[in-house]
Amino acid sequence: MTAPAIRQFSASSFRYLAFIALWVLVWWSATLMEYQPFISLWFPPAGLSLAAFILMGTRAFLPILMASLIVGMWMYLQLDSALPYIEQAYNSLMLALSHTLAYGIGGLYFRQTVGKWDIQQLPQRILYFLVVTMLTTLLAAWLGIGAFLFIDGMDWVQASDSWINWWVGDLAGAVVLTPFFILILSRLWNHDISWLRPTNERRASDQRKRPMWSHKITLMLVLVGLVIIADHHYEHPAIAYFILFISIPQMWIVFTERMEQTVFSLALVSVVIALWFGFYGVDEHALTYQFAMCVVAANAYFGLAVPSLLNQNRRLHHQTQIDALTHVATRAHFIEIAEAKLQGQRSNDFPLALIVFDLDQFKNINDTHGHLIGDQALIMAAQSVRTHIRNCDLIARFGGDEFLILLPEQNLAQATTTAERLRHSLPAIPTPKGLVPIKASFGIVEIQAHESINEALQRADQALLEAKRKGRDQVVSS
Numbered sequence: 001m002t003a004p005a006i007r008q009f010s011a012s013s014f015r016y017l018a019f020i021a022l023w024v025l026v027w028w029s030a031t032l033m034e035y036q037p038f039i040s041l042w043f044p045p046a047g048l049s050l051a052a053f054i055l056m057g058t059r060a061f062l063p064i065l066m067a068s069l070i071v072g073m074w075m076y077l078q079l080d081s082a083l084p085y086i087e088q089a090y091n092s093l094m095l096a097l098s099h100t101l102a103y104g105i106g107g108l109y110f111r112q113t114v115g116k117w118d119i120q121q122l123p124q125r126i127l128y129f130l131v132v133t134m135l136t137t138l139l140a141a142w143l144g145i146g147a148f149l150f151i152d153g154m155d156w157v158q159a160s161d162s163w164i165n166w167w168v169g170d171l172a173g174a175v176v177l178t179p180f181f182i183l184i185l186s187r188l189w190n191h192d193i194s195w196l197r198p199t200n201e202r203r204a205s206d207q208r209k210r211p212m213w214s215h216k217i218t219l220m221l222v223l224v225g226l227v228i229i230a231d232h233h234y235e236h237p238a239i240a241y242f243i244l245f246i247s248i249p250q251m252w253i254v255f256t257e258r259m260e261q262t263v264f265s266l267a268l269v270s271v272v273i274a275l276w277f278g279f280y281g282v283d284e285h286a287l288t289y290q291f292a293m294c295v296v297a298a299n300a301y302f303g304l305a306v307p308s309l310l311n312q313n314r315r316l317h318h319q320t321q322i323d324a325l326t327h328v329a330t331r332a333h334f335i336e337i338a339e340a341k342l343q344g345q346r347s348n349d350f351p352l353a354l355i356v357f358d359l360d361q362f363k364n365i366n367d368t369h370g371h372l373i374g375d376q377a378l379i380m381a382a383q384s385v386r387t388h389i390r391n392c393d394l395i396a397r398f399g400g401d402e403f404l405i406l407l408p409e410q411n412l413a414q415a416t417t418t419a420e421r422l423r424h425s426l427p428a429i430p431t432p433k434g435l436v437p438i439k440a441s442f443g444i445v446e447i448q449a450h451e452s453i454n455e456a457l458q459r460a461d462q463a464l465l466e467a468k469r470k471g472r473d474q475v476v477s478s
């Protein structure tokens with residue numbers, strides 16, 4: 001082995017050992033929150049295993065198998081089991097395999113498929129994550145129960161009693177903690193998680209002050225404390241459902257803080273709920289709390305997608321209204337505005353004029369000087385017209401080298417004067433062969449009371465064709 005290869009080998013061995021230690025530590029920390037003997041210990045590692053498979057791929061298999069094997073043996077040690085060591089090791093291996101296989105299948109499948117998706121599709125990715133996590137944790141529960149049946153650690157009655165609890169416990173852990181562990185592991189080992197991040201995150205929230213963030217977290221924790229204390233004292237089955245109200249401060253965090261804070265607050269609240277459970281030793285409403293945490297977390301993740309969806313929506317809306325090349329209105333936007341103006345003009349009995357103009361011999365400019373200069377001519381012509389019309393007028397690109405202008409409160413004579421002024425003000429475009437004047441032909445109509453915008457457009461187009469027929473570079477009204 002060469003020196004760099006040895007260095008790389010020892011770096012990755014260290015990484016695996018550190019990961020095994022982290023996994024065992026997470027599992028051990030769950031003993032502080034244990035509210036259902038042994039079963040509830042596996043909910044934090046469920047999130048860690050899924051996160052590791054998603055981030056590290058197949059490389060996570062061995063360390064997770066090793067870590068879950070270690071805790072399996074540890075559980076036997078705690079139980080003071082009379083089973084021979086070899087049997088303890090075999091049974092632990094079966095349990096470790098069931099956990100590793102289930103999270104491996106789910107995590108690797110998610111990793112393989114989500115990487116191929118368009119970065120814009122955050123809501124779909126969230127939905128996909130939730131579905132994959134539900135199925136993965138169901139598989140983990142079934143394989144785990146299967147392993148227990150196989151090693152005679154459970155009978156069929158116990159199995160049919162406990163698979164739902166196992167599933168919901170793992171589901172809560174995986175839904176709430178997987179994004180949290182993905183963040184932690186990606187920081188530790190420099191993994192790219194841009195696919196996880198909502199696009200166009202609000203910059204303002206980056207600069208938000210920390211104190212407000214701690215207020216929001218405190219509010220959530222106080223709410224959790226109040227609900228669990230009330231649940232403990234009154235023991236009414238409805239009280240546990242009040243935990244769902246934490247979704248209000250959680251949504252406050254989602255909409256005002258960064259993604260990291262959302263993920264962190266969910267992890268913190270789920271751990272605090274589990275700690276309170278451990279503290280009071282109550283477990284009759286554990287399922288309610290776990291379901292509630294899944295719902296709150298799913299809500300929060302979808303909430304994360306809302307700002308990027310709004311931005312995307314705004315961008316698309318802008319694209320439908322503003323022509324990308326010339327930055328004047330699009331035809332669709334023009335028609336929309338013109339319809340509204342027409343209504344207004346009719347009720348107030350003011351005139352409304354419409355101009356259609358088309359650049360002359362524009363194809364020649366493209367053919368002689370290239371399309372980039374052609375584009376420049378379109379931009380300059382549009383901008384020149386824009387600076388020579390009133391604020392209440394509207395210019396739009398109809399398509400190609402044809403433009404529309406709406407002139408509220410102008411009759412045919414006034415619009416003709418405006419068009420003549422615009423025709424004379426068209427600029428010349430600089431080219432390597434010198435300045436090339438931009439010329440255009442204009443067709444003008446005054447929209448009649450009985451006319452629709454489309455009918456007026458057709459008349460203006462006829463006037464424009466007439467201007468072209470008459471030799472171009474002129475104004476024809478109809």
Ligand SMILES: Nc1nc2c(ncn2[C@@H]2O[C@H](COP(=O)(O)OP(=O)(O)OP(=O)(O)O)[C@@H](O)[C@H]2O)c(=O)[nH]1
Nearest residue numbers: 358359360361362363364366371372374375400401
């Ligand atoms: N550079 C550039 N050219 C465009 C664009 N859209 C359309 N064109 C070109 O614009 C030209 C339009 O030509 P026409 O209006 O049919 O004819 P013309 O050469 O202007 O002649 P007349 O209109 O009869 O004076 C075509 O050659 C199109 O390829 C664009 O966005 N950029």
